[in-house]
Amino acid sequence: MIYRESGQFKTSYAADQAMFPIRQDRIFIALLLVAAVAVVPVVVSEYAIRSILMPFLILSIAAIGLNLLLGYCGLISLGTAAFMAVGAFSAYKLATGIPDLPIVLNFILAGLVTAVVGMAFGLPSLRIKGFYLAVTTLAAHFFVEWTITKFGWFTNYSPSGVISAPPLDVFGIAIDSTTEKYWFVLAWVLVLAVLAKNLVRSSVGRAWMAVRDMDVAAAVIGVPILKTKLLAFAVSSFYCGIAGALYVFAYIGTVEPQAFDLNRAFQVLFMVIIGGLGSILGSFFGAAFIVTLPIFITLAAAPFGGQIPAEVLSNLELIIFGILIVFFLIVEPLGLARLWQIGKEKLRLWPFPH
Amino acid sequence: MLEMIYLDPLFAIEVVVSGLLSGIMYSLVALGFALIFKASGIFNFAQGAFVLFAALTLVSLIEGALFGVKLPLLLAAAVTLVIMVVYGMAVERLVLRPLINQSLIILFMATIGLNFFTEGFAQMLWGAQVKRLDLGIPEKPWEGLRLATGITLSVFELVAAAIAGVLVLGLTLFFSKTTTGRALRAVSDDNQAAMSVGIPLQHIWAVVWAVAGIIALVAGMLWGAKLGVQFSLSLLALKALPVLIIGGFDSIVGVIVAGLIVGASEKFAEVFVGPYFGGAIENWFPYVLATVVLLIKPQGLFGEKIIERV
Amino acid sequence: MAGRRQFGEVILSVENIGLSFGAVQALSGVSLEVRKGQIFSIIGPNGAGKTSLLNCINGVYHPQQGQISFKGQMRARMEPHQAAAQGIARTFQNVALFRGMSTLDNIMTGRNLKMRRGFLWKALWWGPAEREELAHRAQVERVIDFLEIEAIRKTPVGRLPYGLQKRVELGRALAAEPEMLLLDEPMAGMNLEEKQDMCRFILDVNDEFGTTICLIEHDMGVVMDLSDHVVVLDYGRKIADGPPEQVRRDPRVIDAYLGAAH
Numbered sequence: 001m002i003y004r005e006s007g008q009f010k011t012s013y014a015a016d017q018a019m020f021p022i023r024q025d026r027i028f029i030a031l032l033l034v035a036a037v038a039v040v041p042v043v044v045s046e047y048a049i050r051s052i053l054m055p056f057l058i059l060s061i062a063a064i065g066l067n068l069l070l071g072y073c074g075l076i077s078l079g080t081a082a083f084m085a086v087g088a089f090s091a092y093k094l095a096t097g098i099p100d101l102p103i104v105l106n107f108i109l110a111g112l113v114t115a116v117v118g119m120a121f122g123l124p125s126l127r128i129k130g131f132y133l134a135v136t137t138l139a140a141h142f143f144v145e146w147t148i149t150k151f152g153w154f155t156n157y158s159p160s161g162v163i164s165a166p167p168l169d170v171f172g173i174a175i176d177s178t179t180e181k182y183w184f185v186l187a188w189v190l191v192l193a194v195l196a197k198n199l200v201r202s203s204v205g206r207a208w209m210a211v212r213d214m215d216v217a218a219a220v221i222g223v224p225i226l227k228t229k230l231l232a233f234a235v236s237s238f239y240c241g242i243a244g245a246l247y248v249f250a251y252i253g254t255v256e257p258q259a260f261d262l263n264r265a266f267q268v269l270f271m272v273i274i275g276g277l278g279s280i281l282g283s284f285f286g287a288a289f290i291v292t293l294p295i296f297i298t299l300a301a302a303p304f305g306g307q308i309p310a311e312v313l314s315n316l317e318l319i320i321f322g323i324l325i326v327f328f329l330i331v332e333p334l335g336l337a338r339l340w341q342i343g344k345e346k347l348r349l350w351p352f353p354h
Numbered sequence: 355m356l357e358m359i360y361l362d363p364l365f366a367i368e369v370v371v372s373g374l375l376s377g378i379m380y381s382l383v384a385l386g387f388a389l390i391f392k393a394s395g396i397f398n399f400a401q402g403a404f405v406l407f408a409a410l411t412l413v414s415l416i417e418g419a420l421f422g423v424k425l426p427l428l429l430a431a432a433v434t435l436v437i438m439v440v441y442g443m444a445v446e447r448l449v450l451r452p453l454i455n456q457s458l459i460i461l462f463m464a465t466i467g468l469n470f471f472t473e474g475f476a477q478m479l480w481g482a483q484v485k486r487l488d489l490g491i492p493e494k495p496w497e498g499l500r501l502a503t504g505i506t507l508s509v510f511e512l513v514a515a516a517i518a519g520v521l522v523l524g525l526t527l528f529f530s531k532t533t534t535g536r537a538l539r540a541v542s543d544d545n546q547a548a549m550s551v552g553i554p555l556q557h558i559w560a561v562v563w564a565v566a567g568i569i570a571l572v573a574g575m576l577w578g579a580k581l582g583v584q585f586s587l588s589l590l591a592l593k594a595l596p597v598l599i600i601g602g603f604d605s606i607v608g609v610i611v612a613g614l615i616v617g618a619s620e621k622f623a624e625v626f627v628g629p630y631f632g633g634a635i636e637n638w639f640p641y642v643l644a645t646v647v648l649l650i651k652p653q654g655l656f657g658e659k660i661i662e663r664v
Numbered sequence: 665m666a667g668r669r670q671f672g673e674v675i676l677s678v679e680n681i682g683l684s685f686g687a688v689q690a691l692s693g694v695s696l697e698v699r700k701g702q703i704f705s706i707i708g709p710n711g712a713g714k715t716s717l718l719n720c721i722n723g724v725y726h727p728q729q730g731q732i733s734f735k736g737q738m739r740a741r742m743e744p745h746q747a748a749a750q751g752i753a754r755t756f757q758n759v760a761l762f763r764g765m766s767t768l769d770n771i772m773t774g775r776n777l778k779m780r781r782g783f784l785w786k787a788l789w790w791g792p793a794e795r796e797e798l799a800h801r802a803q804v805e806r807v808i809d810f811l812e813i814e815a816i817r818k819t820p821v822g823r824l825p826y827g828l829q830k831r832v833e834l835g836r837a838l839a840a841e842p843e844m845l846l847l848d849e850p851m852a853g854m855n856l857e858e859k860q861d862m863c864r865f866i867l868d869v870n871d872e873f874g875t876t877i878c879l880i881e882h883d884m885g886v887v888m889d890l891s892d893h894v895v896v897l898d899y900g901r902k903i904a905d906g907p908p909e910q911v912r913r914d915p916r917v918i919d920a921y922l923g924a925a926h
Binding site: 012013014016017195196198199201202203204206207209210212213214216217218219220221222223224225231235278 | 748798
Binding site: 070074076124127128129132134135136138139142143145146262266269270273311312315316317318319320321322323324325326329330333 | 397449452453456459460462463464466467468469470471472473474475477478482592595596599635637638641642644645648649652
């Protein structure tokens with residue numbers, strides 16, 4: 001009875017097109033924000049923030065990025081990890097090359113560099129359709145991986161290929177405690193999520209979805225296909241680039257190119273599939289699910305003491321991931337986001353079943 | 355030293371021929387993909403994991419993982435064959451059939467899930483240590499050839515190429531001469547039409563997945579003996595992908611030729627072009643080649659041209 | 665009604681176009697002229713090349729021979745979105761809606777061409793960008809009112825019955841405010857009532873907005889009632905061209921098409 005929209009009449013198109021048209025949703029989101037900003041750093045242990053929340057938030061950005069491309073524009077990409085690497089290494093080169101560059105500007109520039117790289121590898125998408133695109137994005141992956149490993153310039157000639165991010169500061173305020181880094185990442189996540197949501201509910205998102213659903217009809221109604229696809233690649237890569245930069249600067253500090261291997265690309269792909277193709281909210285669900293699943297598996301194995309070797313657990317993880325992917329694709333291709341929506345619809349009708 | 359290499363035509367021939375030989379082995383893996391693609395339009399990303407599964411199963415049986423009985427090679431291969439056929443059919447039944455009529459991207463992603471499952475399952479069952487597989491084929495240069503022409507080629511690679519060749523020939527005959535083979539070609543042309551003339555689609559698909567399992571076994575044996583049976587066998591899928599693109603997904607001949615092209619050109623590029631870039635270009639060179647082919651001929655060198663209707 | 669109406673200048677001129685796919689000649693030597701404000705029908709037996717002709721007009725296919733000019737502008741090789749930008753909108757034989765989107769979003773997509781704000785504005789959803797979206801929403805609501813589909817505004821189009829899908833597709837084309845509307849079998853698969861509705865919409869669009877309409881239809885009753893001008897294709901060639909009553913009497917047409925149909 002609490003979740004009901006009766007009595008809330010939309011009297012303008014503005015109200016109808018709002019991001020959260022239902023009042024209860026707005027209240028819920030506001031509470032969630034307050035909790036994320038103010039309550040979490042107090043209540044949640046530093047360890048949990050570092051090892052669960054940070055990867056969750058950062059990978060959410062990458063998942064949103066891939067979801068814009070795959071879920072909204074229908075273009076599959078296995079280049080996510082490569083684009084994250086481009087962002088990470090661009091931010092590193094910028095930070096070490098121009099030490100006075102403000103970090104926010106640095107990240108945006110790194111994102112733009114990634115966007116350009118993404119567009120270059122997205123160019124074949126005009127002629128190549130469906131999963132054929134997986135091949136050209138794989139080309140991007142292997143090429144980027146090789147370039148970063150082979151040319152010492154990218155790592156400032158670090159002999160091991162490992163880079164260490166310089167300390168973070170925003171407008172002169174040093175960001176070094178876990179809580180500060182958490183806020184820093186959270187700020188990026190919120191801004192990028194809102195921008196993504198705005199894009200997908202506007203003409204840009206409609207053009208993407210039109211291309212996804214039927215490209216010929218989209219062209220006929222006046223959507224320029226190449227431009228639309230390239231924009232999707234650019235925006236998606238921008239998000240992945242920022243995620244990569246945050247991954248190094250705010251999360252692990254030192255990183256080698258192998259941190260962005262093909263498994264990372266699959267990990268983000270799974271977040272998008274399980275979370276929900278074509279849903280910004282779903283990207284968060286998916287990221288949370290994939291980040292916490294190994295923890296749950298470990299917890300479930302805990303009663304058996306140390307009897308289960310780590311190797312078995314990691315294989316078990318592969319098996320469970322595999323089953324879940326197939327399960328979601330068969331049962332609910334729209335993922336957790338769709339389940340959430342169904343749940344809300346049930347709640348709206350509750351306690352009357354029909 | 356470098357100039358020496360360029361001046362020696364024999365060396366260039368050696369590079370190309372050994373590239374061609376490993377190219378046949380790529381064709382072999384790619385064949386498993388092409389088969390399933392032809393019959394159902396699915397790109398089975400898990401084919402590489404199938405190869406791993408088959409090779410691991412075979413080695414474990416030989417080493418006596420099953421009730422401590424060490425099976426001889428041929429018997430182990432026979433048992434593995436049965437396991438692979440059953441596994442292939444189970445995949446068709448449990449994963450693909452429920453996803454019938456879904457878009458190709460969804461099916462592709464499902465096979466990525468299947469890939470993870472198969473990798474985890476295979477290693478859970480048989481362990482993840484690197485194992486040696488000995489097929490009894492010597493890994494040494496063919497002396498007669500070297501004495502006659504001065505070209506050094508490994509006996510193993512020649513035998514492996516021959517086995518791959520026989521399998522390819524066998525499959526080609528299977529598709530052109532048997533009823534099931536012809537039905538399969540009908541299905542690949544138009545599955546609705548094939549169904550309407552009474553071809554049992556699901557039966558055909560089960561056969562196809564079973565055959566894909568068999569190809570995985572052969573590929574797993576040869577590659578396993580060459581590289582050692584280990585996780586990286588699973589990554590063969592990534593090698594086969596550009597082969598398929600270049601050859602055209604729906605052409606068996608195309609896939610074989612493309613395997614040769616990829617094998618020869620990547621070796622050639624690695625040896626003669628690679629040094630200028632600091633080497634290790636083998637990994638991405640086939641992909642760049644495939645991208646170029648896609649841009650010029652999206653249907654691949656041997657694929658059928660697709661005309662879109664609206 | 666033909667003959668009683670007066671039409672403006674030639675808006676679309678197709679001159680001697682030929683189109684082939686490999687060995688198959690889909691169109692050969694087809695010429696026609698459509699005048700502003702006309703309802704122009706293309707008929708012919710199955711496989712006569714009608715849809716191919718529409719595809720050439722709005723740039724989905726590129727004919728190997730001949731020329732097409734729209735509003736006096738000759739075009740060498742035009743892409744569909746350029747044709748759309750010039751004011752040609754289109755519906756398809758098999759409904760080509762964006763299945764993952766709601767009715768509202770489908771029709772809003774028809775307005776995309778008219779939107780001026782770039783993606784950075786749209787990402788901010790603020791000031792001019794929001795005002796633009798809302799102004800276009802108001803336009804789209806007019807189309808929705810016109811086609812009487814208010815109730816299905818938020819329904820994903822994949823869930824709609826066929827007749828309504830066709831109506832939404834017409835709405836999407838109308839939202840682009842085209843000068844010329846190409847309709848590929850707008851009434852195929854509809855029942856009598858739905859057909860009558862569709863006829864009414866077509867006449868109203870033509871009447872109220874002066875939109876030139878070029879349609880393919882198999883229902884001869886509908887064609888003869890609606891059209892100002894009819895062109896008949898057979899095996900990729902034009903075999904008749906004139907007002908409906910003249911075409912109806914043309915012996916070649918009766919042979920090729922009506923004769924076979926009746």
